[in-house]
Amino acid sequence: xxxxxxxxxxxxxxxxxxxxxxxxxxxxxxxxxxxxxxxxxxxxxxxxxxxxxxxxxxxxxxxxxxxxxxxxxxxxxxxxxxxxxxxxxxxxxxxxxxxxxxxxxxxxxxxxxxxxxxx
Numbered sequence: 001x002x003x004x005x006x007x008x009x010x011x012x013x014x015x016x017x018x019x020x021x022x023x024x025x026x027x028x029x030x031x032x033x034x035x036x037x038x039x040x041x042x043x044x045x046x047x048x049x050x051x052x053x054x055x056x057x058x059x060x061x062x063x064x065x066x067x068x069x070x071x072x073x074x075x076x077x078x079x080x081x082x083x084x085x086x087x088x089x090x091x092x093x094x095x096x097x098x099x100x101x102x103x104x105x106x107x108x109x110x111x112x113x114x115x116x117x118x119x
Contacts, residue, residue: 001096002073002089003066009075010064012056014049021045022095027052032104048099083108 001020008016023045031037042048055062059079067076067086075087086108090098102108 006064006075009055014053017049020096022097025097027099029101030104035103037103
């Protein structure tokens with residue numbers, strides 16, 4: 001599902017996006033107030049597709065591929081040679097029900113660091 005979603009995102013395939021998203025899908029984005037991101041969660045497949053279907057036209061040179069995030073397959077968007085966004089996914093019943101998009105440059109800069117969790 002993740003690979004199908006990323007392919008549809010990179011080509012602007014509206015039908016492909018609809019096929020992989022659960023009807024109640026929710027997208028949460030984090031720009032950290034430093035880069036553009038949706039300010040509020042986007043809920044519902046129709047709204048999410050309307051929001052994402054413009055991506056291919058707005059960023060035709062973007063490199064969209066997979067990456068491992070927290071032990072699961074996620075998405076990565078690279079613009080002009082720089083990491084721009086990572087997306088983690090939650091799947092329910094074979095469809096994407098939640099997406100968490102991180103665009104905050106402070107958080108993206110730490111993706112190559114191993115986080116140490118202490119009590």
